[in-house]
Amino acid sequence: MATHKLLLLPGDGIGPEVMREVEKIVGWFRKRGVGFETETDLVGGSAYDAHGAAISEAAMERAQAADAVLFGAVGGSKWDSVPYAVRPEAGLLRLRKDLGLFANLRPAICYPALADASSLKREVVEGLDIMIVRELTGGVYFGEPKEIVTLEDGSQRAVDTQLYHTHEVERIARVAFDLAGKRRNKVSSAEKFNVMKTGVFWRQVVTRIHKAEFSDVELEHVLADNCAMQLVRNPKQFDVIVTDNLFGDILSDIAAMLTGSLGMLPSASLGAEDPATGQRKALYEPVHGSAPDIAGKGLANPIAMIGSFGMALRYSFGLLDEADRLDKAIANVLTSGTRTKDIAGPGMNAVGTQDVGDAIVKEL
Amino acid sequence: MATHKLLLLPGDGIGPEVMREVEKIVGWFRKRGVGFETETDLVGGSAYDAHGAAISEAAMERAQAADAVLFGAVGGSKWDSVPYAVRPEAGLLRLRKDLGLFANLRPAICYPALADASSLKREVVEGLDIMIVRELTGGVYFGEPKEIVTLEDGSQRAVDTQLYHTHEVERIARVAFDLAGKRRNKVSSAEKFNVMKTGVFWRQVVTRIHKAEFSDVELEHVLADNCAMQLVRNPKQFDVIVTDNLFGDILSDIAAMLTGSLGMLPSASLGAEDPATGQRKALYEPVHGSAPDIAGKGLANPIAMIGSFGMALRYSFGLLDEADRLDKAIANVLTSGTRTKDIAGPGMNAVGTQDVGDAIVKEL
Ligand SMILES: CC(C)[C@H](C(=O)O)[C@@H](O)C(=O)O
Ligand SMILES: CC(C)[C@H](C(=O)O)[C@@H](O)C(=O)O
Numbered sequence: 001m002a003t004h005k006l007l008l009l010p011g012d013g014i015g016p017e018v019m020r021e022v023e024k025i026v027g028w029f030r031k032r033g034v035g036f037e038t039e040t041d042l043v044g045g046s047a048y049d050a051h052g053a054a055i056s057e058a059a060m061e062r063a064q065a066a067d068a069v070l071f072g073a074v075g076g077s078k079w080d081s082v083p084y085a086v087r088p089e090a091g092l093l094r095l096r097k098d099l100g101l102f103a104n105l106r107p108a109i110c111y112p113a114l115a116d117a118s119s120l121k122r123e124v125v126e127g128l129d130i131m132i133v134r135e136l137t138g139g140v141y142f143g144e145p146k147e148i149v150t151l152e153d154g155s156q157r158a159v160d161t162q163l164y165h166t167h168e169v170e171r172i173a174r175v176a177f178d179l180a181g182k183r184r185n186k187v188s189s190a191e192k193f194n195v196m197k198t199g200v201f202w203r204q205v206v207t208r209i210h211k212a213e214f215s216d217v218e219l220e221h222v223l224a225d226n227c228a229m230q231l232v233r234n235p236k237q238f239d240v241i242v243t244d245n246l247f248g249d250i251l252s253d254i255a256a257m258l259t260g261s262l263g264m265l266p267s268a269s270l271g272a273e274d275p276a277t278g279q280r281k282a283l284y285e286p287v288h289g290s291a292p293d294i295a296g297k298g299l300a301n302p303i304a305m306i307g308s309f310g311m312a313l314r315y316s317f318g319l320l321d322e323a324d325r326l327d328k329a330i331a332n333v334l335t336s337g338t339r340t341k342d343i344a345g346p347g348m349n350a351v352g353t354q355d356v357g358d359a360i361v362k363e364l
Numbered sequence: 365m366a367t368h369k370l371l372l373l374p375g376d377g378i379g380p381e382v383m384r385e386v387e388k389i390v391g392w393f394r395k396r397g398v399g400f401e402t403e404t405d406l407v408g409g410s411a412y413d414a415h416g417a418a419i420s421e422a423a424m425e426r427a428q429a430a431d432a433v434l435f436g437a438v439g440g441s442k443w444d445s446v447p448y449a450v451r452p453e454a455g456l457l458r459l460r461k462d463l464g465l466f467a468n469l470r471p472a473i474c475y476p477a478l479a480d481a482s483s484l485k486r487e488v489v490e491g492l493d494i495m496i497v498r499e500l501t502g503g504v505y506f507g508e509p510k511e512i513v514t515l516e517d518g519s520q521r522a523v524d525t526q527l528y529h530t531h532e533v534e535r536i537a538r539v540a541f542d543l544a545g546k547r548r549n550k551v552s553s554a555e556k557f558n559v560m561k562t563g564v565f566w567r568q569v570v571t572r573i574h575k576a577e578f579s580d581v582e583l584e585h586v587l588a589d590n591c592a593m594q595l596v597r598n599p600k601q602f603d604v605i606v607t608d609n610l611f612g613d614i615l616s617d618i619a620a621m622l623t624g625s626l627g628m629l630p631s632a633s634l635g636a637e638d639p640a641t642g643q644r645k646a647l648y649e650p651v652h653g654s655a656p657d658i659a660g661k662g663l664a665n666p667i668a669m670i671g672s673f674g675m676a677l678r679y680s681f682g683l684l685d686e687a688d689r690l691d692k693a694i695a696n697v698l699t700s701g702t703r704t705k706d707i708a709g710p711g712m713n714a715v716g717t718q719d720v721g722d723a724i725v726k727e728l
Contacts, residue, residue: 093559119488119596119597143523156565157528158528158561158562159562160560160561161525164522192613196510197522197523201522226617229617229618229626246556253590253593254593254618
């Protein structure tokens with residue numbers, strides 16, 4: 001059987017403790033004969049503390065050589081004043097950019113057992129299942145110029161550049177239409193074409209790809225501000241939402257928060273398929289952040305991180321049976337009431353990070 | 365008594381029908397001796413249909429000469445394919461820019477009588493009262509370059525420029541701190557300093573103004589994506605949120621939608637105070653849009669538009685008693701159950717746009 005190379009980058013805050021639970025799951029599959037080879041390295045603030053950079057060159061080489069990267073979380077106020085170029089987030093941004101991970105898939109699913117944890121009314125979110133497809137290597141995150149300049153009179157000017165090329169919009173549109181075809185067949189494309197030229201452009205390219213290649217999928221265009229509103233008002237109207245890097249950052253966070261299951265949501269960041277090998281670079285990470293306030297206390301919910309490994313099984317290794325098996329184990333553990341504090345219902349006894357990991361292994 | 369010059373720009377969609385109700389209110393105050401002089405002109409799609417521009421030069425001159433502009437709403441799919449420079453929104457953007465209306469105040473208030481109309485749980489939104497202070501004349505809305513360029517190989521590149529100068533951030537920060545001092549004394553400043561240089565800059569300038577001039581106000585910095593999440597999770601943690609033009613567009617729409625009272629929310633866009641006269645240019649508009657789907661049917665809720673006139677009484681004309689009187693009349697009409705469909709409770713008889721206007725006049 002082929003060996004799958006996994007690079008584990010636990011990062012900062014609760015990253016290491018949720019990654020430890022994933023290692024248990026990897027160990028379980030390995031014992032059952034699935035070939036996994038793992039390496040571990042630093043990223044984010046912990047890499048800065050060790051090397052003075054948010055990710056070392058050696059770690060970048062390992063990431064390039066891996067079949068998939070599992071990423072925990074980065075950042076924390078401890079590093080709020082380190083130089084911009086080496087801030088914790090720079091490690092994640094470099095991974096995305098250098099591995100060419102242009103397609104960020106963020107499912108927002110409301111688990112029926114957890115619907116009451118949402119701040120929204122049960123009937124608004126129960127059964128919610130939407131997929132945000134966020135462009136991840138372009139836009140205002142990477143466009144140049146990106147600088148703060150001091151002017152002659154001593155005042156300053158800061159600039160970021162929102163930039164998109166035809167092929168960048170084309171390929172992310174294809175990912176969205178393709179996914180929609182396997183779901184409820186509807187794509188909502190979000191931009192601000194009424195104030196941004198990149199919005200006008202985005203709409204044109206998405207419309208063209210739709211007409212030429214996916215006319216059987218329903219397409220609607222929605223303004224990003226209205227999309228945010230509609231997510232709050234009636235999120236179940238959406239199936240797949242495709243949008244740019246910055247709008248995607250915000251809209252996917254809203255969608256995640258609606259579900260009441262933030263500690264449950266995984267994500268996948270995928271590169272282009274190599275036409276020769278059919279392989280694509282990939283990084284999997286939980287939607288939640290590093291949560292420094294609860295780090296090291298064993299309170300963190302490891303399910304988003306474990307679910308991210310599940311997405312790796314599915315999207316990177318084609319191990320669909322194994323992925324299904326893992327998803328089922330997670331669902332059973334949830335139903336049994338073994339839950340961390342963030343999702344424990346009223347009157348339920350919350351358990352620790354490790355207990356959830358152990359319970360999932362046991363279910364497997 | 366001084367005469368206050370009002371320019372009415374009803375615009376498109378439901379704009380004209382909600383503006384008609386404001387005219388009744390203006391008429392009532394005029395009869396009681398408050399000096400109002402009104403003119404009406406076109407803006408948006410209706411201006412385009414008449415003049416081929418989203419606002420005529422004559423209307424711009426009237427706006428410059430007015431003490432306050434009352435603005436309805438613009439846009440509709442009818443004009444989706446007019447040239448970019450003359451699209452309906454261009455009229456609103458030109459008004460904001462040419463009148464120097466840099467400070468957009470968007471209160472998000474959840475009226476107890478309407479809390480059940482929210483998609484959020486009652487306890488999450490009941491009593492909500494936050495103020496979004498959005499920078500309105502800078503950022504990615506106006507920065508250059510802003511263009512779509514065709515490259516040699518036939519592909520295209522689109523660009524928008526997110527740009528801020530020191531004085532732009534300073535003055536909006538002052539507005540926010542100043543307002544917070546009259547409220548619950550807390551400002552949350554939202555940006556993406558972890559990926560944007562304008563975010564780094566925004567945070568620096570806001571911090572400096574806070575230290576130098578408003579150290580008695582509580583200040584917190586929050587990432588824009590996290591701010592969106594927190595608005596959904598627990599909006600009552602906020603008092604005043606200050607943010608840039610694009611984040612403000614999205615965050616204020618989320619905040620408005622939380623309240624369940626979108627048809628109720630007014631907004632004010634203010635310029636700098638003239639040091640000589642103490643006057644400032646101002647435009648008042650409802651938070652809701654042109655809602656083409658219900659336009660012309662007498663279904664629109666006129667309260668956001670009437671409340672916008674109330675903000676004009678307060679912020680432009682210093683007519684505080686009159687503003688209070690109007691607010692009370694609106695509240696009484698709401699309590700009496702005279703409501704349009706969007707806010708009618710279960711089992712309530714919804715009334716039309718005009719009925720609400722008439723009822724408010726009667727209450728006055
Ligand atoms: C950590 C940060 C750089 C990142 C982003 O802004 O993309 C995060 O918010 C995310 O959504 O993955
Ligand atoms: C109509 C449009 C140009 C406008 C904006 O994007 O600013 C609107 O969404 C708003 O928030 O006032």
